[in-house]
Amino acid sequence: MKIEITVAAAVVVVVVVVVAASAVVVVVAAAAAVVVVVVVVVVVVVVIITTTVQLSKDKSRTFALKCLKKKHIVETRQQEHIYSEKRIMMEADSPFITKLHKTFRDRKYVYMLMEVCLGGELWTILRDRGNFDDITARFCVACVLEAFSYLHAKGIIYRDLKPENLLLDARGYVKLVDFGFAKKIGMGKKTWTFCGTPEYVAPEIILNKGHDHSADYWSLGILMYELLHGTPPFSGSDPMRTYNVILKGIDHIEFPKKISRPAHLLIKKLCRDNPMERLGYGKNGISDIRKNKWFQGFDWEGLMNLTLTPPIIPKVKTATDTSNFDTYPRDMDIAADELSGWDVDF
Numbered sequence: 001m002k003i004e005i006t007v008a009a010a011v012v013v014v015v016v017v018v019v020a021a022s023a024v025v026v027v028v029a030a031a032a033a034v035v036v037v038v039v040v041v042v043v044v045v046v047v048i049i050t051t052t053v054q055l056s057k058d059k060s061r062t063f064a065l066k067c068l069k070k071k072h073i074v075e076t077r078q079q080e081h082i083y084s085e086k087r088i089m090m091e092a093d094s095p096f097i098t099k100l101h102k103t104f105r106d107r108k109y110v111y112m113l114m115e116v117c118l119g120g121e122l123w124t125i126l127r128d129r130g131n132f133d134d135i136t137a138r139f140c141v142a143c144v145l146e147a148f149s150y151l152h153a154k155g156i157i158y159r160d161l162k163p164e165n166l167l168l169d170a171r172g173y174v175k176l177v178d179f180g181f182a183k184k185i186g187m188g189k190k191t192w193t194f195c196g197t198p199e200y201v202a203p204e205i206i207l208n209k210g211h212d213h214s215a216d217y218w219s220l221g222i223l224m225y226e227l228l229h230g231t232p233p234f235s236g237s238d239p240m241r242t243y244n245v246i247l248k249g250i251d252h253i254e255f256p257k258k259i260s261r262p263a264h265l266l267i268k269k270l271c272r273d274n275p276m277e278r279l280g281y282g283k284n285g286i287s288d289i290r291k292n293k294w295f296q297g298f299d300w301e302g303l304m305n306l307t308l309t310p311p312i313i314p315k316v317k318t319a320t321d322t323s324n325f326d327t328y329p330r331d332m333d334i335a336a337d338e339l340s341g342w343d344v345d346f
């Protein structure tokens with residue numbers, strides 16, 4: 001069956017151009033007869049265009065469509081990562097992980113049709129607010145912790161934690177997106193690929209010692225610091241300088257007063273140089289983190305049941321309201337055809 005992506009009448013010119021450039025006519029074997037209508041461009045990166053799309057028969061149902069240029073994937077040898085991203089997201093079924101419904105491909109792009117999170121990136125909210133108080137940060141970190149708990153139990157490590165990859169859904173719950181670096185390594189196994197975002201990379205990754213799910217606990221400590229302070233603890237003018245400060249360790253970092261004592265102590269327990277000493281890595285696993293003093297009084301059950309009221313309730317007016325996202329200059333390049341066939345199973 002063919003799903004044609006057509007441009008809605010109300011759409012701004014930018015979108016028309018992007019859609020024309022990506023020449024999106026997607027062939028799928030979906031059961032439901034749907035016409036998907038491209039509504040608004042959320043993000044345009046060199047490689048990726050994420051747009052929201054809408055079911056023509058039920059306009060209240062919208063999705064995010066991640067479009068990746070195949071030529072770029074091949075040039076940067078990301079084929080395996082893209083397949084892994086698809087497999088892991090398709091398999092994942094957690095309220096703290098963005099759902100991937102379906103994937104498509106054509107001559108120029110591969111596409112991922114996902115649940116849309118209209119509350120925007122945590123990164124944008126943090127930039128606008130400067131920093132979060134303990135209550136807000138605790139809720140965000142708790143959502144990530146539940147996502148990690150789910151993934152780690154399946155032998156999957158995430159490896160790309162940062163505020164850009166955390167989205168708020170319309171209710172204000174935090175969800176992980178972007179599984180481009182996630183990997184199923186299995187229990188008790190290690191992996192060696194160098195990946196991640198410099199400020200969030202664990203020392204054992206820099207030193208190429210092999211890493212496992214403990215690298216995610218490290219990044220959780222970095223995220224806590226960034227949410228409470230506004231910027232991450234380790235940073236330099238270029239990645240090499242950042243890696244140098246990471247290797248000096250968390251004890252060389254000055255904690256500002258606005259980071260409370262319990263938060264400070266938890267960050268230090270997560271950001272131990274030795275991966276085996278990090279909180280969460282012991283025999284009780286993640287529950288050691290849940291029981292930490294910083295989380296005292298936190299309603300874990302309410303979080304799991306999704307009955308807890310989130311600290312940030314985003315303003316989302318309609319199912320196509322993308323106003324919580326920044327707009328980026330559009331990608332004017334017409335993607336080249338890529339016909340080598342690596343994506344035959346995508």
Ligand SMILES: Nc1ncnc2c1ncn2[C@@H]1O[C@H](COP(=O)(O)OP(=O)(O)O)[C@@H](O)[C@H]1O
Binds near residue numbers: 050098115179
């Ligand atoms: N399901 C989604 N709902 C809304 N926006 C999304 C969704 N997935 C991705 N985005 C937006 O697109 C951006 C880039 O997507 P991401 O999967 O992180 O790709 P990249 O590998 O380029 O970082 C995200 O940071 C977010 O702003």
Ligand SMILES: [Mg+2]
Binds near residue numbers: 177178
């Ligand atoms: Mg991302």
